[in-house]
Amino acid sequence: MAKKKAPKSKAGKFIGLGMQVFGAIGVMKQIKEAKGKHDKLEMTDAIISAAAVITGFALLIRSLREEQDELTEIEGL
Template identity: 45%
Template sequence: MNTLKKAKGFKKSRPGLYLSIGTSLFGIVGVAKQIQLARRETDTLKLLDAVVSGAAVLTNAAVLIRELRRLDIDDVLADD
């Protein structure tokens, strides 16, 4: 199996999903810093940008969690 196929398979695996969820949630740290900076500068546009970025990160994490749940359901069905 070549390296590219392994990498694509890792993305859909349980450890790959956990890693993706972790990196998505780690993005919240950057968003929190953006929000603090925007509030300190009282810049409404930067604050709006940070809020939208935060919503995108949370949505991405929710999609990954849904994929993880689907993977768990498939594993249970595969054991039968």
């Protein structure tokens, strides 16, 4: 499986965060619909989608922190 590359620029990372927010909103709607229908398969799909959104957030936040740490190291030298 090919490794997905993270956005290089800080602006790209913030755009990625925005996309994750929209994804989270979609997952919330999907969960609400699945609960209303009492459909276990749709609920399972929604939970898996939520895990993907959470992982995306975590990866973007980690890359922003690493970038901030690199800048702090450069300023400290």
